[in-house]
Amino acid sequence: MTPLVTARDVSLVYPNGYQALYDVSFDVHPGEFLVVIGLSGSGKSTLMRTVNRLLEPTSGTITVDGVDVTHVAGEPLRQHRRNIGMIFQQFNLIKRHSVINNVLYGALGSMSTWQALSGNYSSDQRETAMRCLEIVGIADRAHHRADALSGGQQQRVAIARALMQQPKLLLADEPVASLDPATSHSVMRYLEVLNKEYGTTVVCNLHFLSLVRQYASRVIALKGGRKVFEGMPTDITEDWFKAIYGEDAVEVEIE
Ligand SMILES: Nc1ncnc2c1ncn2[C@@H]1O[C@H](COP(=O)(O)OP(=O)(O)O)[C@@H](O)[C@H]1O
Numbered sequence: 001m002t003p004l005v006t007a008r009d010v011s012l013v014y015p016n017g018y019q020a021l022y023d024v025s026f027d028v029h030p031g032e033f034l035v036v037i038g039l040s041g042s043g044k045s046t047l048m049r050t051v052n053r054l055l056e057p058t059s060g061t062i063t064v065d066g067v068d069v070t071h072v073a074g075e076p077l078r079q080h081r082r083n084i085g086m087i088f089q090q091f092n093l094i095k096r097h098s099v100i101n102n103v104l105y106g107a108l109g110s111m112s113t114w115q116a117l118s119g120n121y122s123s124d125q126r127e128t129a130m131r132c133l134e135i136v137g138i139a140d141r142a143h144h145r146a147d148a149l150s151g152g153q154q155q156r157v158a159i160a161r162a163l164m165q166q167p168k169l170l171l172a173d174e175p176v177a178s179l180d181p182a183t184s185h186s187v188m189r190y191l192e193v194l195n196k197e198y199g200t201t202v203v204c205n206l207h208f209l210s211l212v213r214q215y216a217s218r219v220i221a222l223k224g225g226r227k228v229f230e231g232m233p234t235d236i237t238e239d240w241f242k243a244i245y246g247e248d249a250v251e252v253e254i255e
């Protein structure tokens with residue numbers, strides 16, 4: 001199967017001279033749920049930002065859906081970003097706006113500037129937005145303000161917004177890091193629905209190994225900006241765990 005994402009020898013040096021990624025190579029296959037693990041500071045977010053091209057790799061190449069996006073700019077870069085949904089630890093909703101409007105913002109990339117500025121969504125778009133909210137189980141909150149929702153519900157709105165975008169690829173950067181364990185699972189399960197039922201390819205940065213074992217179809221691990229592991233969740237033995245997280249690390253279960 002042709003990979004959806006191909007990263008080859010990607011290195012990233014920040015403007016201050018700090019090198020955050022060293023020759024990272026990996027593929028993401030269509031329909032995968034690839035999880036990236038590693039200690040805080042290992043380069044997980046940097047890697048995501050190079051894939052969605054918020055950052056330009058210093059060297060190496062990134063291809064998405066057959067297009068070399070390593071150095072694209074202008075309209076091809078905007079096109080590339082439209083293909084990618086993003087979910088963040090802090091949800092990134094517009095707090096004072098309604099839930100349904102936050103979901104509709106997922107459609108902005110596909111609208112003309114004039115349409116977007118006027119906020120004239122079609123009835124089709126409104127229906128799609130409601131369907132996206134139904135998928136994540138919060139259609140009844142459509143007209144509440146986003147900041148009136150709990151953290152887990154806000155993250156589900158963010159998932160609905162990403163779904164609205166109909167992305168080829170969904171990047172989730174520690175999507176449950178601000179949530180309690182029970183809520184974490186509820187959010188992870190909706191990401192799983194997007195992946196399994198709607199065929200969305202997911203790349204997700206995660207901290208907890210127990211979540212990785214439950215949701216990932218494949219795993220890569222970063223350490224100090226280098227890829228140090230690639231395999232199936234079941235391949236992460238105690239020895240690998242210590243190699244990735246350090247000798248003194250203890251695995252914490254998230255129930
Ligand atoms: N804008 C930046 N400028 C310089 N260094 C940065 C910048 N952003 C992140 N870093 C550094 O790059 C390394 C990787 O960061 P990051 O990708 O955020 O790691 P992770 O997401 O795994 O916690 C860290 O050492 C971090 O301090």
Ligand SMILES: [Mg+2]
Pocket residue numbers: 044045046173174
């Ligand atoms: Mg991070």
